């Protein structure tokens with residue numbers, strides 16, 4: 072707990088409450104307490120399991136000042152260890168990710184560890200009386216895997232393991248009836264839950280709806296004609312249960328097919344409309360844009376203006392602009408943005424309301440190492456102006472970079 076005396080307000084009185092004072096974001100003492108009491112004991116997401124397809128595949132992560140290796144062992148098990156040699160604590164692996172061949176070798180005095188963390192060889196220790204190699208394995212770190220299917224036992228079992236194991240299990244006809252039963256039960260529970268809830272929020276697996284689960288990309292040429300169709304469509308065309316249609320395709324393509332779910336949360340239009348119109352709702356300040364790998368949540372300003380303001384007319388354009396700019400800036404402590412006034416920084420968006428539209432999601436490879444991410448561009452924007460300079464013209468980047476990171480504590484001086 073942060074000592075009461077460090078708080079500037081009475082947390083028991085919501086009418087007095089402010090957002091966290093700026094120093095809570097940079098005060099060393101508060102950070103130390105958070106690190107010890109919140110971040111170290113918490114779970115840290117390291118990587119997707121597909122990064123550990125083969126024995127010896129590893130990912131190294133730093134949890135503050137501690138380095139941790141997560142590695143697939145020769146027995147198929149996934150383990151985590153401290154990235155420190157048991158001889159003199161030398162850092163063992165330096166690359167972020169990669170694959171070791173048979174052993175992890177310390178560059179200092181050549182102690183070698185097996186891919187399961189046990190000590191294999193330690194030069195000259197054979198002369199040491201009573202040296203017990205089994206006591207000098209890499210120190211384990213608690214590791215768990217979690218998945219979208221954790222709530223469904225048959226799916227959970229079938230989606231864990233190496234690529235070969237998962238492909239075999241998901242293609243196994245003997246497992247299919249349990250997989251169908253799990254999914255059908257989940258969907259029945261979802262529909263019942265949807266009928267009870269007015270906020271449109273749903274659970275994890277319950278988000279699967281076959282008529283809004285799309286085949287986004289396929290691996291084999293022979294399946295190109297399936298792109299853009301829903302699982303419900305291909306199941307009907309093939310006369311199969313949707314689970315079989317989905318899994319037959321995925322297994323045929325070595326689990327490389329990409330599926331996308333659209334509108335899987337917040338899909339109750341009436342409820343969302345009510346939330347947006349509430350005078351205290353902040354439209355934005357979210358993590359839109361944070362999940363670059365799998366989601367394209369950063370499309371919300373275009374969707375809000377085109378769908379909710381232009382088509383549904385839930386508020387005036389003036390109010391919508393104020394909500395997306397000045398109101399938001401004030402709420403997060405950035406007070407000199409969001410106004411068109413002499414002397415203010417000229418951050419301006421010029422668009423044509425009738426042409427505003429969100430384009431389909433696309434996958435591009437522009438991350439370091441040729442890695443991919445998803446993006447969703449928009450039509451209808453004539454100019455994006457940052458600090459008085461045009462950064463985008465008719466959707467094309469001008470290459471000018473006049474922006475800078477804004478932080479609310481800079482405003483507080």
Ligand code: FES
Nearest residue numbers: 156158159177180
């Ligand atoms: S520190 Fe690793 S072998 Fe000596």
